[in-house]
Every structure is written in structure tokens, then in C-alpha cells.
Amino acid sequence: LIKPFLQGRDIKRYQPLFVQRYLIFTRRGVDIQHYRAIEQHLLQFKKRLMPKPKDFQGEKWQGRKPGPYEWYEIQDTVAYYQAFEKQKIIIPAIVQKASYTFDEQGFYSNDKTSIIKTDDLYLLGLLNSQVLDFVLHSIASTSRGGYFEYKPMYVQQLPIRTIDFDNPSDKANHDKIVQLVEQMLALNKQLAAENEPQTKTLLKRRIDALDKQIDEWVYRLHGLTAEEIGIVEKNQ
Numbered sequence: 001l002i003k004p005f006l007q008g009r010d011i012k013r014y015q016p017l018f019v020q021r022y023l024i025f026t027r028r029g030v031d032i033q034h035y036r037a038i039e040q041h042l043l044q045f046k047k048r049l050m051p052k053p054k055d056f057q058g059e060k061w062q063g064r065k066p067g068p069y070e071w072y073e074i075q076d077t078v079a080y081y082q083a084f085e086k087q088k089i090i091i092p093a094i095v096q097k098a099s100y101t102f103d104e105q106g107f108y109s110n111d112k113t114s115i116i117k118t119d120d121l122y123l124l125g126l127l128n129s130q131v132l133d134f135v136l137h138s139i140a141s142t143s144r145g146g147y148f149e150y151k152p153m154y155v156q157q158l159p160i161r162t163i164d165f166d167n168p169s170d171k172a173n174h175d176k177i178v179q180l181v182e183q184m185l186a187l188n189k190q191l192a193a194e195n196e197p198q199t200k201t202l203l204k205r206r207i208d209a210l211d212k213q214i215d216e217w218v219y220r221l222h223g224l225t226a227e228e229i230g231i232v233e234k235n236q
Helices: 036-043 081-085 121-127 130-139 168-193 197-222 226-234
Strands: 002-006 021-024 088-092 101-103 113-116 147-149
Touching: 021 036, 088 121, 101 121, 121 130, 121 168, 121 197, 130 197, 130 226, 168 197
Parallel strands: none
Antiparallel strands: 002 021, 088 101, 088 113
């Protein structure tokens, strides 16, 4: 029942994910008596966890909203919860630029994130590219300080270039982007584990160069002209 948990601010572009906090996920139907330690922990919050009775007549209820759930269960059914335990792309909700990363550890996350249940690193590369970020910035709502809302209603509108795997050129482009994204994820893992300042600087330079390579392949994939590339890069 104890799940590794992320908030939106924990998610960075291509960067590995680390366990900093945990979620007690007592979904509907859990028999809490099988988890005595968790039950004892939750008992100290029982008053605040109790669902509001339908016949409550007081001014203010100290617990949670009415519903057919036990005091120790989560309020909503969250029928899609198993998607969190799969490989997926995680998206922080409000950031300044594309900050998608890949999760293969089964993190749960809050409402400041959204997820795409997939292990498709080609898609991850496209989403983090300047081309698709240019499109998202043109359609998404903005917040103060140059932040944009990376919500599903905007992300689902992004033009994902489909691949014809029977076309050798298409397949080669796809495989090259996947290869570069794999390298990007590996370099970011190295960077996260590195403590020596000079080595960290070198790794950051390699990451920046690799990012530009991915962009170049995505430009090629979408058939952008030099003028169009200039417009995209000017607006980043």
C-alpha cells in the first residue's frame, strides 16, 4: 500500500526520478486489518478522514466529503491507478519549457502532473523537442513568470509524426531519435550521480549538444525549412 510519490516540482526534463516521499494508497476495498502498522498510523488522523454522514446537521464537518468509502480509504475509486505502476512518460503541469521524463519505477503522482502510459522513447524525444514545444506554447494557457500549462487538453493536440516502419527512411529516423533519447536519459543519470564540478560541467555540455541533435532530427522528420527552424528557435 506504500507507493513512491512525486509532486510536479520533482519532475525535470529527461532527468531520473528519486524517491523523496511516499503515499499510503488505501484504495477502495482494502482490508485495513491486514495492514496493522498502516492502520495504527492512520488512526491518529481518523477524525479528519471520516466521510461526512448524509444526516450531518452541524455547521462544519471536520472530516472529508460524503461518500461510500471507509474512513481509511481514498475518497475516489481511481480506476486507472494501475497505469501509475507501468512504464510511462510523466508531465509536470506548469513549467516554462518541455520537461517530460520517463518513469520505469512505478511512481504515483499528484494532480500537478499527468501521465502517458507508454515506453515509447521516440514519443518522449518528440515531446521534448523545440518543434512540439513551440506548438504547445501557441495553444496553452499561460501563468505568471513565463510558465505554461502542460495539461492533457493541450498535450493531446500536439502533432505526433507517425512512423511507417515499412519505409526504411522513416524507420531510420525513428531509430535514430530513440538512440539519442536513450543517450540523453543515460547522461542525465550520470549527471545526477556526479559530484565533481568539472565533470558535471562537461556532462551538461554533452546533454545540451545531444538536445540540439534531437531537435535537428525532429526538424528533419517534420520537413521544416531553415526559415521555419529559425522561427521555432527564436521563440524558445
